[in-house]
Amino acid sequence: MQIHEAFSLLPYNTFRINVEARYFSTFTNKDELDELTTHHSELTKLILGGGSNILFTKDYDGFVLKNEIKGIEVQHEDAGHVYVKAGAGENWHRFVLYCIQHNWAGVENLSLIPGNIGAAPIQNIGAYGVELDNIFLSLEAYHLQEKKIHTFTAADCEFGYRDSVFKNRYKDQFAILSVTFRFRKKPIFHVSYGAITEELEKMGVKELSIKAVSQAVIEIRSSKLPDPEKIANSGSFFKNPEVPANKYEELKLRFPGIIAYPLPNGTVKLAAGWMIEQCGWKGYRKGDVGCHAKQALVLVNYGNATGKEIYDLSEEILQSVNEKFGVELEREVNII
């Protein structure tokens, strides 16, 4: 365990922003984290995973602690389920593939999401009609001030759409150490969302399997989303906003092509990407900052953009969507 000073975070964020952390270290277990938190106790701490949902707008004047806790372990089984605990530093997609290999169902629609296990509950990651809370059982998290481990159930996490208690009341207070999942032995397939059915047909799949669904999701995602290894980005920069039904009716009269999904609670979720596109941003580029040509929700760094430049573009997009549609977008990416 080595503490680095004035440490470049360039390789540790998928937006490839070149900022420095005042101090940086990795930890592979709770005892190492315990020890690290006694150093520079006056400084703010940032727990880092894969850096795929974070935008650094300036140097970080604190202590960055990169979670590298590993391990995947079956806790127990019952007639219908397998309960699996995974270390927060495990890579998410590798874990998904491991589950599929073992025939543990429920996580296949969440294939190819970048990042690590520990960050998944922070924003209740979701894709193709499935969210983390569908397969979540509990997590263990270390309180950075109290230096104690707490167990959180799904109810304690207060999961919402790209949201949890860790983005609100408990923001920056905990380091998630492990997550326990509840997988099905017999799958329930979710293939009606997005283009999964079409992709499965294209693949010539006759009999559904979790492997086939995962493969279809991987194909769709690879064709639509920029690979951060090739074009630096952090996935969807904005959340899809929820508006009251009457606001949606009013918008639909003015913009008949608006893309929307009614929600069980009576509100309506609007496709932020569509609204951004209507404001003319899709494919926009200024210097090294841009709005991706295939997916307007994704802001990109073509080379040497600064975090501030990306943030400023997001602000311009927010304002133009608000002016045109009277809808306030919310950023999904964590701004530091």
Ligand SMILES: Cc1cc2nc3c(=O)[nH]c(=O)nc-3n(C[C@H](O)[C@H](O)[C@H](O)COP(=O)(O)OP(=O)(O)OC[C@H]3O[C@@H](n4cnc5c(N)ncnc54)[C@H](O)[C@@H]3O)c2cc1C
């Ligand atoms: C190309 C691309 C596609 C994406 N697609 C999706 C998608 O379909 N659905 C989706 O939901 N997300 C998506 N994302 C966003 C991102 O992959 C997820 O949010 C992922 O869970 C972030 O994991 P990470 O380890 O990289 O988190 P980081 O970026 O390292 O951290 C994110 C936040 O969580 C905190 N954090 C991280 N680990 C811990 C921990 N162990 N304990 C406490 N706090 C922690 C950090 O402090 C930070 O605030 C995408 C990103 C990219 C680049």
